[in-house]
Amino acid sequence: MHILILGGTTEARALAGLLHPGARVTSSLAGRVAAPRLPVGEVRIGGFGGAEGLAAWLREHAVDAVIDATHPFAERISFNAARAAATAHVPLLALRRPGWVPVEGDDWHEVTSLDEAAAALDAFGDRVFLTTGRMGLAAFAGRPEWFLVRSVDAPEGPMPARTEVLLDRGPFTLAGERELMGRHRIDVLVTKDSGAAATAPKLAAAREAGVPVVIVRRPPVPEGVPTAATPEEAAAWLRATDALRARSMEE
Numbered sequence: 298m299h300i301l302i303l304g305g306t307t308e309a310r311a312l313a314g315l316l317h318p319g320a321r322v323t324s325s326l327a328g329r330v331a332a333p334r335l336p337v338g339e340v341r342i343g344g345f346g347g348a349e350g351l352a353a354w355l356r357e358h359a360v361d362a363v364i365d366a367t368h369p370f371a372e373r374i375s376f377n378a379a380r381a382a383a384t385a386h387v388p389l390l391a392l393r394r395p396g397w398v399p400v401e402g403d404d405w406h407e408v409t410s411l412d413e414a415a416a417a418l419d420a421f422g423d424r425v426f427l428t429t430g431r432m433g434l435a436a437f438a439g440r441p442e443w444f445l446v447r448s449v450d451a452p453e454g455p456m457p458a459r460t461e462v463l464l465d466r467g468p469f470t471l472a473g474e475r476e477l478m479g480r481h482r483i484d485v486l487v488t489k490d491s492g493a494a495a496t497a498p499k500l501a502a503a504r505e506a507g508v509p510v511v512i513v514r515r516p517p518v519p520e521g522v523p524t525a526a527t528p529e530e531a532a533a534w535l536r537a538t539d540a541l542r543a544r545s546m547e548e
């Protein structure tokens with residue numbers, strides 16, 4: 298089988314490792330991170346040119362199945378993948394790590410967008426720990442608060458006037474997050490529900506310190522696309538898909 302993994306996540310790299318070298322695996326990265334961690338197998342970097350371009354690529358490279366293992370908030374590529382897979386008649390699975398779940402002691406304030414997250418800051422203090430990535434800072438550009446912005450690469454575009462940028466890559470530790478939030482006297486944490494274990498310690502540190510969390514809920518998976526929660530589940534789906542394809546060819 299030739300499997301296309303739309304990746305860039307920890308789960309995508311793990312899935313490529315499970316499948317390679319038993320299957321031909323091509324991992325596609327968006328190219329937004331300057332020095333990405335590369336998976337095993339073939340790697341392509343850059344966009345496809347929308348759903349039509351991706352559908353053409355699937356046909357041209359005889360792809361047997363697509364795994365959308367992108368970030369839970371990579372909404373555009375997920376919907377393009379759904380359209381492309383339907384057009385090219387290629388099976389598609391979305392690999393999505395489970396979202397975070399609040400526990401006793403958490404003070405979470407859920408919103409549906411970065412704009413809502415920015416508006417929610419009216420109810421909190423002046424010092425904000427912002428961990429929503431470097432691409433969405435424009436939503437906070439007009440805010441008066443002081444922001445500690447953490448991202449893997451340097452932010453681009455409009456951002457709040459009072460901003461300190463911290464370039465860092467997880468996994469992070471509870472001790473490190475506790476020290477960071479205490480040193481910067483953080484009043485509120487703003488984050489997306491990425492669900493990643495590597496970045497979850499900030500939630501525990503906020504809970505310990507009584508710091509409220511404004512959390513952006515993740516967008517839904519495109520309608521009709523099956524999902525898996527782990528790379529192992531995705532690999533099992535691929536084995537079942539391959540078995541069905543082989544049986545269909547025999548018949």
